Each structure stands twice: as structure tokens, then as C-alpha cells.
Amino acid sequence: MTNYCVLGTFRVINDGRDCTPGPPKLRQLLALLLICADHTVSLDDIVAELWDEAPPKTVVATVQTYVYQLRRLIERERLGAPGEELLTTNRAGYAFHVEPGALDAEVFRELSCQSRRDLETGRPGEAAAAAQRALDLWTGPAFAGVTTGGVLDTHAVFLDEQHQRTLELRIEADLRLGRHRELVGELRYLVARHPLDEWFHGRLIQALGGAGRRAEALQAYRDARRILNDELGVEPSRELQQLHLEVLTSDRRPLALAG
Structure with a gap:
């Protein structure tokens, strides 16, 4: 094949x-x-x-x-x-024309869709596994080694967006499975890579809170607020503010997930 x-x-x-x-x-x-x-x-x-x-x-x-x-x-x-x-x-x-399963981008999309369906139907273990299989297909930036023009660049942007959405699916599934401690390092890295992405900030706060690292979760919120203020001149979203409140009032309980 x-x-x-x-x-x-x-x-x-x-x-x-x-x-x-x-x-x-x-x-x-x-x-x-x-x-x-x-x-x-x-x-x-x-x-x-x-x-x-x-x-x-x-x-x-x-x-x-x-x-x-x-x-x-x-x-x-x-x-x-x-x-x-x-x-x-x-x-x-x-x-x-390609055979089913021959093009990695198509397999990636199918696995990503499967992960979303599994998560929506209450099967986070299957969702995390499918999302990880999809992410494992990536070995670098899309079309590496090809001199790309405007059309391929547009496809690359779309693929990169799909990659991030699939990564978010896997992280959300892992949080629902209680893998808070395992996620902290990865989420710190993602926050550093995407400092203006509130979704990653929120998941880091959730992971730290769920791991019982309350002081660090509060610091993560303060860091997010400072970055958003300094870079965009805005306050954290209502979701981040709610997570902050939950950390303040929690007693080492995993934080509730926001959609």
C-alpha cells in the first residue's frame, strides 16, 4: 500500500x-x-x-x-x-485518487472526529486515545520540504487549526479522566507557547487545582491576568474568573470543567 x-x-x-x-x-x-x-x-x-x-x-x-x-x-x-x-x-x-487510510491528513481528520464523538458521548478514555493517535501522525509542520504557495499555505493554516482543536480534545479528555498531575508540565509549555490563549490558561489552572496545587493555580490565574492586561488591555474572560473563584473556594477537589 x-x-x-x-x-x-x-x-x-x-x-x-x-x-x-x-x-x-x-x-x-x-x-x-x-x-x-x-x-x-x-x-x-x-x-x-x-x-x-x-x-x-x-x-x-x-x-x-x-x-x-x-x-x-x-x-x-x-x-x-x-x-x-x-x-x-x-x-x-x-x-x-487515494485509497482509504492512505493519506495521513484524512486519517487525522477521521480520528479527530471520532475523538469528539467519544467525548460528547461520555467516553473520555476512548476520546483521549483517538485524539492521541491523530496527533501522533504529525511529524512537523504541514508540507515540510515543499515550497508552498498561497493555496497550500491556506491549507496549512487550516490543518494547524485542526491540530490545535484535536490537542484541546485530548487535554479535555485527560482532565475528565483525572490526569491533572500528568498534564501540568505540558500545559505550562503550551501557555508559554500561546500566552494569549485563554483556553490553555484555563486548563492549566484546572490541572493545578485538580492536582491539589492551589497556590500555583492562583499564581497561574494572576499570570494570565497580567499577560492579558499587558498585551491586550483586557480582563480575563468570565470562564477564567470563575475558575479563579473555584480555586479560592476549593478544598483540593478537582475543578469543574467548562465547555
Whole structure:
């Protein structure tokens, strides 16, 4: 089976062999086709991705040449089954077809959705496991090793946002499982990385409070308030203020989770 990796270093692996195309434009075109797998990518989007506002005069012929070279790669590396047409052409553009489970970005989305469903149906253990499997698919920034244009950059932003939402799902599931002490170090790191993200501040306060580290939880709230005041000129959200109040009135009990 061929595996296509876009969540980190861009790679095409077939039966353990690295079949990633070498020429930068081929890698860029293949990455675009893969992130839109099984959907048609228009010629306009391909041109915008590969050349932005300065396409060559022979742009249509050049794209056709790149597509031909990708088809040669598919055939040479036997990426598909005999007689299978992975890269198809239609009036609207080009589409690359992949088997279920072959593209890491698609597996990531499926696992993330499963994690959310598990959490919503009261199964935090399953939710945490599914979210962690999804996060483990990432080996670095999306499309690493590819020279990206505006279209791929937009997809990368979307993938990064999905990654953070999935990380939040896993943290919330772990909190519901009572893993407060285990989360403290990770949440301190995330607060340092995202100092203006109140969600991470709130989860750090919850983890410290649930671990019985009341003084540190109160300090975490003070730190969050100072950062928000200094950087944005605002007070903490109602949720953070409520968490602060719960820490003040708690007696080593885990703090209630806010949605």
C-alpha cells in the first residue's frame, strides 16, 4: 500500500520505498493534489499555487508536462494497482485518487472526529486515545520540504487549526479522566507557547487545582491576568474568573470543567 504524508515532511512511501518526487514543482503540485484528494483541483488553483501572479506564457503546456511527469512517476513506482488511474483529468481540472487510510491528513481528520464523538458521548478514555493517535501522525509542520504557495499555505493554516482543536480534545479528555498531575508540565509549555490563549490558561489552572496545587493555580490565574492586561488591555474572560473563584473556594477537589 502507498502512504502519502503531508503532516510533517512531505513523503510518498510505497512498500517501504521513498517515492517522493525530487523536482520542487512536482512536489508542490502533488502536495496540492493530495490535500484535495478525490476532488478536482482547477487549473486556476494550480497556476495560483505554482506561480502566484507570474505564470509562464506557456502555463497550460507546463502544467500538462508536470501532470505527465507525475503519471510517469506513478507508473514507474507502481503507486497504484495495475490498470488503476490515480491521476485523472476532466474539464474542470485534475484529481488524485487515494485509497482509504492512505493519506495521513484524512486519517487525522477521521480520528479527530471520532475523538469528539467519544467525548460528547461520555467516553473520555476512548476520546483521549483517538485524539492521541491523530496527533501522533504529525511529524512537523504541514508540507515540510515543499515550497508552498498561497493555496497550500491556506491549507496549512487550516490543518494547524485542526491540530490545535484535536490537542484541546485530548487535554479535555485527560482532565475528565483525572490526569491533572500528568498534564501540568505540558500545559505550562503550551501557555508559554500561546500566552494569549485563554483556553490553555484555563486548563492549566484546572490541572493545578485538580492536582491539589492551589497556590500555583492562583499564581497561574494572576499570570494570565497580567499577560492579558499587558498585551491586550483586557480582563480575563468570565470562564477564567470563575475558575479563579473555584480555586479560592476549593478544598483540593478537582475543578469543574467548562465547555
